[in-house]
Amino acid sequence: MDAYLLKKDFPVLDDKTLVYLDTAASSLKPKQVIKKLDEYYEKYSVNVHRGVYSLSYVATQLYEESRRKVSEFINADFDEIIFTRGASSALNLVATSYGLNNLTSEDEIIVSELEHHSQVLPWQNVSNITKAKLIYVPLNKEGRITVENFKKVLNKKTKVVALNYVSNVMGYVSPIKEIIRLSHEVGAVVSVDAAQAAPHMRIDVKDLDCDFLAFSGHKMLGPTGIGVMFGKKELLKDMPPIEFGGDMNDNVNLYDASWKDSPYKFETGTPPIAGAIGLGAAIDYLNNLGFENISTHEKKLKDYAVEKLLKIEDIIVYNKTSETGIITFNIAGVHPHDAVTFFDGDNICMRAGHHCAQLIIKWLEVVATLRVSFYLYNTIEDCDKFIESVKNARDFFKSVGF
Amino acid sequence: MRDLEVLYRQVIMEHYKNPRNKGLLNDSTYKTIHIKNPTCGDDITIQSKIEDGIVKDVRHDGTGCSICCSSASVMSETLIGKTKTDAKNITETYLNMLTNKEFDESVELEEAVVYRGVNKFPARIKCASIAWKAFEGTLEESE
Structure with a gap:
């Protein structure tokens, strides 16, 4: 399975700068x-x-x-x-x-x-x-x-x-x-x-x-x-x-x-x-494509991104051990809604809020979280752009006084 | 990111870190309105005390992002001491400004004017309006 090739099937991804990490909310649609x-x-x-x-x-x-x-x-x-x-x-x-x-x-x-x-x-x-x-x-x-x-x-x-x-x-x-x-x-x-x-x-x-x-x-x-x-x-x-x-x-x-x-x-x-x-x-x-290929690909991206996220100071990951392509996290001290506007500025789509699941957000004892989710059209480059943006976001919010 | 930086560097961070008039009062002369934005978890309660046609006090409490919380603080400072009519007018003008509707530029919004920058981030307009909407609600209740 070649995610780079698959990207071509998704007209929304004609915008090469777009990083779509919100499949858990809704996937993109192929032609x-x-x-x-x-x-x-x-x-x-x-x-x-x-x-x-x-x-x-x-x-x-x-x-x-x-x-x-x-x-x-x-x-x-x-x-x-x-x-x-x-x-x-x-x-x-x-x-x-x-x-x-x-x-x-x-x-x-x-x-x-x-x-x-x-x-x-x-x-x-x-x-x-x-x-x-x-x-x-x-x-x-x-x-x-x-x-x-x-x-x-x-x-x-x-x-x-x-x-x-x-x-x-x-x-x-x-x-x-x-x-x-x-x-x-x-x-x-x-x-x-x-x-x-x-x-x-x-x-x-x-x-x-x-x-x-x-x-x-x-x-x-x-x-x-x-x-x-x-x-x-x-x-x-x-x-x-x-x-x-x-x-x-x-x-x-x-x-x-x-x-x-x-x-x-x-x-x-x-x-x-x-x-x-x-x-x-x-x-x-x-x-x-075959589900084996799809889930292996997602898991690979998720593990790669989690490993990098954990190396960034002030990042809290809530589901390190999950088996699928979802990462739920926060930047310490930054409300997810503030953070997500920064990511949006980098053309990265991700979710902030309680994800229609208030009970688990309450269980986690947070007000809300950020969430990224990977799918078959995501690549390692998407992960890298995302990680880079997380670092910049963290630096930005620190610099303005969060 | 310039727009975002401008927005945060101005009044927003100052009020987010040091909110004015924060904390609710258990006083029946205040009208209280609670508004939640269930999609993002913003949760704000606004209280106002109107006496002899004057906004004597505005209180706020809740949780939310910096835009939401700071705007409640800025709002309280802007509106306390205004006549009810002026407060209503300022609120209406502010909400129109946020949503890119026509608004009366001669109305003095004081510090609240920085939230004009929010219209560059349409997804955040709700965050900046929720406290003001709640204040509007308290005015209606006091009528």
Whole structure:
């Protein structure tokens, strides 16, 4: 895999001075994906599942072909793939449809402080409504979810376990497979937030044996506005739709109606058709490269950058040991928002704030952090520019009196 | 980086390091407004005391970046002692200046005028406006 060559696929990187280090928020999009979107809007551009004319047939074929690609991508069955607006709506769908209809005040839901808001808040809502208890896995001293700590909170009352596969702040990979196995022993279902996993590693839902899994298209080279919810067939069968309208229904009467089977009962209204087709193209792109190559490359850049960062005085790195391409850090005494404006001046895009994960920021006992995240289009030169800019930023803020 | 340097070297660092009128009072004659910018974690509370149409006191507290915290301090110094009408006018002018809208240049913004430089950093406009927005809120409450 040659990152220098790959850069040419990403039109945003035509600006050679740009260093893009915010893939964990959203990845850049290659022209192969953009072309597919244009193709949809220029050549067929019509609705799916409705028109009895050939253009609509073509659109439907391509839309459903993407569903097939997604199912193969994570080793699921075709009808276990529901298209959503993104990982957030997928995780909300699990909580609202499964959670609200299956939990009572006798039950417990396990989450963690390492979750993105889109994983923890839907379950907080379920807990408030059903009075099921929300239980937090205690994190270890590095801020990781461990099997040992998970066992401390798992019990017969646990009905749902909602955790991340890869943390969007710390970049840790959770021991999710073992967590799933243990959860099933007590009869709990497991919903996995894989938004930071899907772009970087091979996911096999059959091997994991997870009950639900969610990810977004835009973090893995795909378009915005498209995401995926995987659910095991036997669970989806009994889950009610949470949105009602066109396309999801079967027979409609005055006072009742019946629904189509999954996945269609969860996809009302005109879906993000171009988005789904674009996601299919993103999957092709990733498959072509191979996840082994992608994750090795990211890890190499991350290790290189961490080693250099640790040599700079006044830099605090919060996740030295993470297995993926995310670095969370601060310049001592400098608010991340002040720092990020400096980096912006060097045309380096990175994140400052709490990364939609306030609980882990509170756990770290800081007001906010800086975060960089590497992907397949980043190079050692990007790392060097970043490190140089960190040094200059530190010097600058010192010089003005921070 | 010149723009950034100019911005920080002026009033901002001085007020960031030595904030004036900092700390809230437990006094019911003050109106209190708390504003958070949840994306970056800025979190500011502003109190104002209006008596006989005069801004008698402005207090602030919270956490945030240097632009956010210093602007609260500068604001307090600028507004204390002004009539309510003038304070309202200054606030409106300041917020218009920040967002590149038309604004009345004859209004004396005093030290707060340095935040004009923030409009070169559009992503930071929010940081410089949050304290003033909160002050506006306290004025509305006192009506």
